[in-house]
Amino acid sequence: MYNSFAEIKSALISGKTVKDITHYYLDQIEGKKHLNIFLEVFTESVLSQAKIVDEKIKAGTAGKLAGMVIALKDNMAYKGHKVSAASKILEGFESLYSGTAVQRLLDEDAVIIGRLNCDEFAMGSSNENSAFGPVLNPINEKMVPGGSSGGSSAAIAANLCTVSLGSDTGGSIRQPASFTGVVGFKPTYGRVSRYGLLAYASSFDQIGTFTTNIADAAIVTEVMSGKDEYDSTLHQTDAESYDINFPTDKKLNIAYIVDCLEREGIDPEIKAKTIATIEKLKALGHTVNPVSFPYLDQMVPTYYVLTTAEASSNFSRYDGVHFGHQSKVAEGVENTYKKSRSEGFGEEVKRRIMLGTFVLSHGYYDAYYTKGQKVRRVIQNKTNEIFADHDFVIMPTTPSTAFEIGKNVDDPITMYLQDIFTVQANLSGNPAISLPLGQHSNGLPFGIQVMGNHFDEGNLLAFSDYMLKNCQ
Numbered sequence: 001m002y003n004s005f006a007e008i009k010s011a012l013i014s015g016k017t018v019k020d021i022t023h024y025y026l027d028q029i030e031g032k033k034h035l036n037i038f039l040e041v042f043t044e045s046v047l048s049q050a051k052i053v054d055e056k057i058k059a060g061t062a063g064k065l066a067g068m069v070i071a072l073k074d075n076m077a078y079k080g081h082k083v084s085a086a087s088k089i090l091e092g093f094e095s096l097y098s099g100t101a102v103q104r105l106l107d108e109d110a111v112i113i114g115r116l117n118c119d120e121f122a123m124g125s126s127n128e129n130s131a132f133g134p135v136l137n138p139i140n141e142k143m144v145p146g147g148s149s150g151g152s153s154a155a156i157a158a159n160l161c162t163v164s165l166g167s168d169t170g171g172s173i174r175q176p177a178s179f180t181g182v183v184g185f186k187p188t189y190g191r192v193s194r195y196g197l198l199a200y201a202s203s204f205d206q207i208g209t210f211t212t213n214i215a216d217a218a219i220v221t222e223v224m225s226g227k228d229e230y231d232s233t234l235h236q237t238d239a240e241s242y243d244i245n246f247p248t249d250k251k252l253n254i255a256y257i258v259d260c261l262e263r264e265g266i267d268p269e270i271k272a273k274t275i276a277t278i279e280k281l282k283a284l285g286h287t288v289n290p291v292s293f294p295y296l297d298q299m300v301p302t303y304y305v306l307t308t309a310e311a312s313s314n315f316s317r318y319d320g321v322h323f324g325h326q327s328k329v330a331e332g333v334e335n336t337y338k339k340s341r342s343e344g345f346g347e348e349v350k351r352r353i354m355l356g357t358f359v360l361s362h363g364y365y366d367a368y369y370t371k372g373q374k375v376r377r378v379i380q381n382k383t384n385e386i387f388a389d390h391d392f393v394i395m396p397t398t399p400s401t402a403f404e405i406g407k408n409v410d411d412p413i414t415m416y417l418q419d420i421f422t423v424q425a426n427l428s429g430n431p432a433i434s435l436p437l438g439q440h441s442n443g444l445p446f447g448i449q450v451m452g453n454h455f456d457e458g459n460l461l462a463f464s465d466y467m468l469k470n471c472q
Contacts, residue, residue, distance in 0.1 A: 005162055005216045008067045012057065018050040018067050018111065025069050025113055029160050035136045037154045039074050040082060041114040049111040056109060063108035065223060068216075070105055071161040073152050074115040075122055076207070077196035078102050085121045085198045086130040089324040089344030099196015100231065101165070101207050101224040108223050113161055116151030120346045121315070122167055122200045124148045125175060125418035128409050129348045136405070139180060139444060143402040146176025146418075149210070153180040156210045163220050164210045169200050170303050171397075171422025173208045174434035174449060178397035181436040181445030183464075185209050185217045188235070188455050189429035192221070195230035199314045201307035202233075204426045214465035217433075218242040221457060235455060242458045246466035251285050255390040258290040260421055266399045270446050273438040274396050277448055280471045281394075288394075291386055293424075295379050300416055302379070303423040304352075305359050305372035311349075312356030318344065351412065376427050383428040387453045392463060395421050397434040397447035421449060431457050433464050437471055 002008050008021055029041055046069075056062040072078060075085045077095040084090040098106065106112070119129040127135040127150025135150040137143040138158040145154040149166030153176035156164055166173045168186040177184025186208040194205055207224065211217045219242075226239035256278055261271050278288050318324035320340025327339035345353070359368035386393060398421060408414045425432035431454070434447035450467065452460030 001159060002162065003159075004213050005068050005219070008162060012067050018053045018057070019047065021067055022046055022050040022069060022111060022113065025161055028158070029114070032138070032158050032160065035138060035141070035154060035158060036117055036133050037135055037151045037158065037160060038071070038114045039084070039086065039117050039132055039151075042081060042112060045081070046111050046113045053109045053111060064219065065105060065108040065110040068110045068220075069113050069162045070110045070220075071113050071116050071152070071155050071164045072102065073118050073149050073164070073166045075118065075167060075198040076102055076165060077198075078112060078115075081115070083115065083198065086118045086132055087120045087344065087346065087349070088131045089318050089341070091325060097196065100193035100228045102196060104223050105220070116149075116155055116164060118151050118166075119148035120349050121198065121311075122148040122169055122172055122205075123311075123348050123352055125171070125415050126403075126405075126408065127151065127176070128405065129346055131346055134405055137180060137402050140402070142404055143444065144179065144405050146179035146402065148172040150176050152210050153177050153182055153184065156180070156182045156212060163216050166208055166210055167197060167200075168206050168208050168426065169204045169307060170426050171419040173210065174397050174422050174432060174447065175418060177210060177434040177436070178445070178447030179402035181447075183211045183213065183217055183436065184434040184447070185211070185221065185461070186425060186432050187221055187225070187457055188431045189426070190233055190235040191431070191455065191457065192224045193228035193231040193234050195228060201310035202314065203310060204303075204307055206426075214244050214461050214468065218244050218461045221461075240458055242461050244462045244465045246462040252287070252391040252463070253389065254281060254286055254288045254392050254394060255291040255386050256288060256394045257293045257296075259293050259296045260395040263296065263399070263420075266396065267401065267440070267446075269440050270396050270399065270401075270438060273446070274394070274448055277437060277467075277471045278394065284470060289390070291390075291393075293382060293386075295375070295382060296420065298375055299379060299423045299427060300420055302372050302375045303419065303427060304355070304416060305368050306376060308352045308356030309360050309369050309372075310356070312353050312360060315349070315353055320344070348412075379424065380428045383424065383430060391453075392460065393451040395449050395451075397421060397449040401440045401442060401444035401446050425451050430454060431460050433460060435464055435468055437467070
């Protein structure tokens with residue numbers, strides 16, 4: 001069993017090959033097929049890659065990720081391989097190119113083992129919206145793994161790869177990380193190129209990592225980051241090198257959002273663990289202050305108004321003519337559009353497209369979309385105000401542990417409120433991470449979330465490593 005990239009590197013030094021390590025993960029995947037984590041395993045290409053990397057290791061020319069086995073959320077382009085965003089509308093589609101983040105990992109000799117199940121087009125908080133069935137939580141198979149990157153979090157929890165990639169639009173990395181007891185990291189918006197990521201909401205989406213530890217999250221983020229001519233929203237600076245060694249004599253000024261802990265509906269054990277973590281940080285010599293964030297109830301509605309509007313625009317390309325499934329019974333252009341989209345998209349995606357089309361429609365644009373953008377600016381300003389006086393912000397990742405499969409499937413509002421503590425970082429663009437610091441009496445894990453200042457990933461990762469070592 002390999003619990004980290006460091007263990008894989010040790011195995012390589014002791015005589016194991018990348019091919020051996022890849023076979024280990026392939027066997028693991030085969031043994032846990034019932035969890036429905038992988039939509040496709042790239043058996044042929046991953047073994048071919050492993051052989052090439054082994055040759056590079058012998059020649060002394062291997063990249064910094066040689067031996068790392070990575071799985072991709074099924075919304076990332078990988079040349080010559082299928083990508084479907086877990087939707088029937090893209091069934092059979094094969095990528096013509098590799099996205100920037102994926103290509104940079106390949107360039108450093110990571111091997112890519114397969115594509116992971118997710119909520120259709122990253123829309124969901126439970127991985128029950130996939131056209132290919134739900135993912136089971138490896139911790140308790142009756143429970144959801146979270147979403148939308150449920151397959152990505154479950155792959156790490158089940159030890160099916162070294163690192164997995166997910167995308168985070170409103171908490172889709174951090175929430176499933178909390179539900180499965182792994183580390184889920186969303187960088188600053190604009191840190192990692194979105195070129196090659198199938199868009200949901202373009203001003204929110206961000207590629208990030210699932211790992212068992214901070215060091216692996218740091219090195220993969222470091223490799224994926226940096227300027228890219230194909231993404232105009234990217235921060236156009238060179239990639240940074242992250243040192244996760246936190247200075248033991250460094251004392252921080254940390255905030256925690258008191259509104260989250262006082263909110264009705266938060267699990268008492270999650271609240272107690274968050275408070276205990278705060279007290280532990282105080283005992284370690286840090287200043288931890290309660291701060292008010294009065295817009296908690298406005299964040300989820302604002303998020304859904306803006307993201308569905310962007311989705312309505314982005315998804316117009318999937319019309320059965322330009323891209324996507326084309327109905328076999330349609331006649332005429334308009335009928336082709338209607339039937340192809342109705343057959344190809346799942347219920348949740350159709351719900352969000354219709355909501356987004358409504359808020360962008362004549363007579364409602366200013367009342368909803370424009371107002372949503374104004375509220376987003378207020379949320380960004382308040383978040384920046386907190387960071388003017390504090391190094392980090394701490395809050396729970398989720399209000400509860402994982403819920404049972406099928407429990408909330410007919411209740412969209414309850415499902416949407418799963419993101420109540422995570423959407424702030426997407427609305428404001430800040431980096432945020434979920435750390436597996438809690439174990440509930442029901443046997444399920446839960447996470448504590450740490451949010452950092454814009455483009456301060458290095459310090460956030462170092463502090464997160466420090467917390468994992470000192471706040472258990």
